[in-house]
Amino acid sequence: MSSPTIEIRPFAPQQASDDELRLLNVYENALRHERVPEDPTVSDAECIQWWRSKPDSFVIEPWLAWNDKGMIVGKAFAIMQKSDSNQHLLQFDLDIHPAYRQQGLGKRLLASMVAVALRNDRRLLPGGTTDRVPAGAIFMERIGARKGIEGHTNQLLIAELNHTLLAEWQQRARERANGFTLGLWDGFYPTEELTEIAHLYDVMNTAPRGEPDIEDFHMTPAQLVEWDQNLIATGTQRWTLYARDEATGRIAGFTVVFWHADRPHLLFQGDTGIFPDYRNLGLGRWLKAAMLEKVLRELPQVTVVRTGNADSNVAMLKINHELGFKPFMAECYWQVERTQVEAYLQQQAT
Numbered sequence: 001m002s003s004p005t006i007e008i009r010p011f012a013p014q015q016a017s018d019d020e021l022r023l024l025n026v027y028e029n030a031l032r033h034e035r036v037p038e039d040p041t042v043s044d045a046e047c048i049q050w051w052r053s054k055p056d057s058f059v060i061e062p063w064l065a066w067n068d069k070g071m072i073v074g075k076a077f078a079i080m081q082k083s084d085s086n087q088h089l090l091q092f093d094l095d096i097h098p099a100y101r102q103q104g105l106g107k108r109l110l111a112s113m114v115a116v117a118l119r120n121d122r123r124l125l126p127g128g129t130t131d132r133v134p135a136g137a138i139f140m141e142r143i144g145a146r147k148g149i150e151g152h153t154n155q156l157l158i159a160e161l162n163h164t165l166l167a168e169w170q171q172r173a174r175e176r177a178n179g180f181t182l183g184l185w186d187g188f189y190p191t192e193e194l195t196e197i198a199h200l201y202d203v204m205n206t207a208p209r210g211e212p213d214i215e216d217f218h219m220t221p222a223q224l225v226e227w228d229q230n231l232i233a234t235g236t237q238r239w240t241l242y243a244r245d246e247a248t249g250r251i252a253g254f255t256v257v258f259w260h261a262d263r264p265h266l267l268f269q270g271d272t273g274i275f276p277d278y279r280n281l282g283l284g285r286w287l288k289a290a291m292l293e294k295v296l297r298e299l300p301q302v303t304v305v306r307t308g309n310a311d312s313n314v315a316m317l318k319i320n321h322e323l324g325f326k327p328f329m330a331e332c333y334w335q336v337e338r339t340q341v342e343a344y345l346q347q348q349a350t
Contacts, residue, residue: 007066012053132329
């Protein structure tokens with residue numbers, strides 16, 4: 001039964017005070033510690049700057065559960081894209097502080113997500129879970145959600161990296177992919193190349209992604225600018241390495257990494273993609289190897305690299321496993337029809 005001392009209400013982070021955002025960060029750090037206890041906390045300053053510079057290309061409607069001491073003990077974020085695609089989706093991020101589980105808060109927060117979905121005519125509610133918090137998968141199964149994409153966060157320890165392999169991959173690619181050159185965008189993407197870079201991100205639509213009811217996403221130059229502004233505001237450093245076909249001038253593929261000075265030992269490997277007509281030339285291995293060598297030279301404090309992969313993405317997993325990436329955390333992307341959630345909540349109310 002729900003605790004009468006806990007109130008659930010909407011939260012407007014863009015209009016919130018710094019103190020309110022600090023309370024949200026305290027809560028989110030507690031949940032991060034449950035999932036990844038070995039990682040440092042996110043600073044209040046980074047959290048505040050993230051919300052103050054949040055890209056407008058997606059909408060977040062948060063609902064928070066507050067106890068009688070004025071602390072946040074649960075949250076549900078409704079996340080929607082501002083685009084022509086995926087107008088049927090309302091992604092939700094729902095979690096509860098361990099000390100407040102089994103009190104009905106999950107159902108109450110879920111009801112707020114249904115209300116947002118109804119107001120915005122969204123029929124499908126996807127959400128993610130991790131094996132670090134088994135209660136998440138139990139909750140998803142209980143409400144009738146089905147698995148869409150299963151994957152892992154995979155981790156590479158720099159101390160175990162095979163440096164000889166990096167050299168071999170780059171040499172082999174130069175021989176097989178003669179006529180290609182590598183280039184780097186450090187931080188902001190150049191204004192004169194935004195249209196081409198936005199198209200470059202379309203390659204990620206070709207990656208295996210299981211069977212979720214998701215349409216392709218197409219980046220725009222304006223969204224890239226918003227993303228850049230958010231990264232700079234939060235102090236996040238981004239390197240994007242790309243391979244260009246000298247004969248046509250086309251960019252064949254890219255890889256991107258993220259690093260923050262508050263977490264100096266940790267590097268996040270983001271997207272890596274090669275357009276289908278440029279595959280099987282060793283470009284993916286070349287880009288990954290060249291990026292890791294740059295990290296070794298310029299960020300010697302990095303000891304761990306993490307990346308996310310769908311379990312169905314066999315080609316990228318092969319490259320990552322050869323580099324030494326190993327499973328770190330299992331993840332699942334679920335989806336459930338809004339009508340199914342409504343039926344579940346109705347049944348629980350009787």
